Amino acid sequence: MRIVIAGGHGQIALRLEKLLAARGVEVAGIIRKAEQGDDLREAGAEPLLLDLESASVDEVAGHLRGADAAVFAAGAGPGSGSARKDTVDKGAAVLFADAAVRAGVRRFVVVSSMGADPGHEGSEIFDVYLRAKGEADEYVRGLDALDWTILRPGALTNDAGTGQVRLEARTGRGPIPRDDVAAVLAELLETPATAGLTLELISGSAPVSVAVKSVAGN
Numbered sequence: 001m002r003i004v005i006a007g008g009h010g011q012i013a014l015r016l017e018k019l020l021a022a023r024g025v026e027v028a029g030i031i032r033k034a035e036q037g038d039d040l041r042e043a044g045a046e047p048l049l050l051d052l053e054s055a056s057v058d059e060v061a062g063h064l065r066g067a068d069a070a071v072f073a074a075g076a077g078p079g080s081g082s083a084r085k086d087t088v089d090k091g092a093a094v095l096f097a098d099a100a101v102r103a104g105v106r107r108f109v110v111v112s113s114m115g116a117d118p119g120h121e122g123s124e125i126f127d128v129y130l131r132a133k134g135e136a137d138e139y140v141r142g143l144d145a146l147d148w149t150i151l152r153p154g155a156l157t158n159d160a161g162t163g164q165v166r167l168e169a170r171t172g173r174g175p176i177p178r179d180d181v182a183a184v185l186a187e188l189l190e191t192p193a194t195a196g197l198t199l200e201l202i203s204g205s206a207p208v209s210v211a212v213k214s215v216a217g218n
Helices: 009-023 034-043 057-064 080-101 125-141 177-189 210-216
Strands: 002-007 026-031 046-049 070-073 109-112 148-152 153-156 163-167 174-178 197-203
Touching: 009 026, 009 163, 009 177, 026 034, 034 046, 057 080, 070 080, 070 153, 070 210, 080 109, 080 125, 109 125, 109 153, 125 148, 125 177, 153 177, 163 177, 163 210, 174 177, 174 210, 177 197, 177 210
Parallel strands: 002 026, 002 070, 026 046, 070 109, 109 148, 148 197, 153 174, 174 197
Antiparallel strands: 163 197
C-alpha cells in the first residue's frame, strides 16, 4: 500500500508517517523545502519536493500516480495571513483533490478543522481560515471520483496521545492530542467504509479502532 500526504512536514503528518511506516505502509510526504526531507526520512517517509501553491494539477498528479490513498494535511500555519489561508487551506486542497482525480486515486482523506464552514462570518484571520477550510471541504465532497473522508479535529494539543477518542458527526468542542489525530487518520485509511463521512474528533472514552469501526457501521 502506498499513501501520499500533502503537508508532509506538518506536526500531524510526521506522526502519521511514522505510524504508517511502522505498519509496513509505503508512505511519501509532499514538502516545500528540501531541508525538511531528513525529518520525513527519520519518520520512515519518502520526501517529495513540490510547492502546492505554484504546482500544476499535472505535476501533483505525477506524484500521486500509483498511490492507494492521498491525505491532505497541509496548512498555511498560525502565523500566516488571510491570503495564504486562501492559497493553501483552500487552494492547495482543491488542487490536491483535482490531482487525485486525475491520477485515479479514489481514497482521499482531509484533515480539516472543527467549525469549518463556507458560510462562516467574520473578518479575523481565524474566520478566514474556517471559511477556506469549509470551502475546500465542500469542493471535495462534490467530487464523485473520490471516496473521501473529512476529519475535523477539535483544539489540537501536543499532549501525549491516550488512544481514547470521541469520533462522531457532531462531538461538540474539545481538545485532542495530535498523536490521537494521527492514530485516527491511520485507522480511517484502513477503513474504506468511512468514505462519504464528515467527522468531528475530540478526546473521549472509546479506543481509536472501536471509534472508527463504530462510525463505519461495524
